[in-house]
Amino acid sequence: MAETKILTARFDLPNSTSIDTYLKTGGYQALEKALKMTQEEIIEEVKKSALRGRGGAGFPTGLKWSFVPRSSPKPKYLVCNADESEPGTCKDRYLMEKDPHQLIEGMIISAYAIGANLSFIYIRGEYWYLIAVLEKAIEEARARGYLGKNILGSKFELDIIVHPGAGAYICGEETALLESLEGKRGHPRIKPPFPAVVGLYGCPTLVNNVETLSAVPHIILKGGDWYRQLGTEKSGGTKMFSLSGHVNRPGNYEVRMGYPLMQLINEEGGGIRDGKKLKAVIPGGSSVPIINAEEAARCNLDYESCQSVGTMLASGGVIVMDETTDIFETTFNLIKFYKHESCGWCTPCREGTDWLVKLFKKIKSGSGTQADLELIERLCVNIEGRSHCPLGEAAVLPITSAMKRFPEDFTKRVRKTLPVLQPA
């Protein structure tokens, strides 16, 4: 087995961003086909494909689309989530840089399916150089009649606005993204109501990740069944994985869902750097539990298999750590990230992450005790499930999983003490 290039098929072509290259390689044929289908038929095809949200949550895409009330008199919006900021993940960037028309075609079809006439690409501000790439592609598409009024004579109308963020991890959470797009601080909203019903400007809104939307033209053109059989029964299609850390060939690789994790590391990634042994892997971006080498050997890259070894596929950011890695240090690195990115709205997350950083600092300085490790565990219990949005949980999972799987990296840092008295 090797890479299966569906979304990345055009990446190596010369001039891959131009509409001419795109049209020569089957581009915008899916749109022509979709405009002759009904909205229900399109949603049905996407449901059949078993495509699941590629931003991290893995929610079935077709189902999400079907939640948008198309009969609502309010305008509907489509928002492409390009706020890629999950540590370890750098795939959407290349999907936009190398094949912007694939995303645009996916967006037009998706907008047509839910009845949206205006859509946005919310792109993280650091990807500033991509704004010009996307805007050029949008202009090309408009000039050829794929965007604007009366698209390909169908009376369907759509425009795309590229909107830069300004540096906030939390804006990758869809309700925080909508707040930000409305011109406010990126504080997540209470769900329900879900954005499909009450989203941007209080109107029905569909928010999908770049990779999810980029898969749509392929599903429409070749059929949901075709896409599904590329992967496993429950996790259809291919997925891009960003491989980083201690490997010989870090990079973005597109493989079939269900591809063995170790094969990705050893074949695509060329194995562990300097001939060292594997110690740990974070398979789905920094927010998912870390696993050890034995678990990694049993893990395939699909939603179910990752779950069976106690972790998650999430965004597909595979971070590899060799035997020399100190898991205390890597965990400390991540908790600093979550403390910085906590939006400050709710107490468990804002105060909890701050307190965790202080405890890690204390342990690192050499004055930590066994009681501090127990306090870290209790703090994690009190953040998880008690925060306003999933960021609290995301901050905790890397810590609890690391302490469970690599306890020696933590205990060797602290002095033993008498057990802490627990309140009765």
Add this chain to the structure above:
Amino acid sequence: MFSPQTEAKIDALIAKYPYKRSAILPIIHLAQLEQGKVTEEAIHYIADRLDLEPVEVYEVVTFYSMYFMEEIGKYHLQVCRTLSCMLCGAEEITAHLEKKLGIKPGQVTPDGRFRLSEVECLGSCATAPVMQVNFDYYENLTPEKVDEILKNLP
């Protein structure tokens, strides 16, 4: 308040969105690009243009990490410190820059040419370690490469 080019861009942004408040993030970016930081005058001006209270602009400016109300120097060296970059030697890059420039993260060189910052994940994990100089990415860094980059900045 701003140059005619920036003013024209702001007008276009306000016209583009269904509700003009949505234009606030790109407008603050433009203001910072022109003035080197987000000034108090700019906050009042943007509030005026978007029919907001100044505090509503201020709270946005202070929420997002790419906006600065203090000096960021001519070149803002932003070294990614998050996990993938750390595993590939980000700490060494930061230490090298600290020594070379004689400043700590968060400080600006006395001549105002460089500011050094440690930033969170820049989405360039497969080409770690990485730094962004203003908006430009520099990837697969080594201390020697950093020297070369600084030397070639105009």
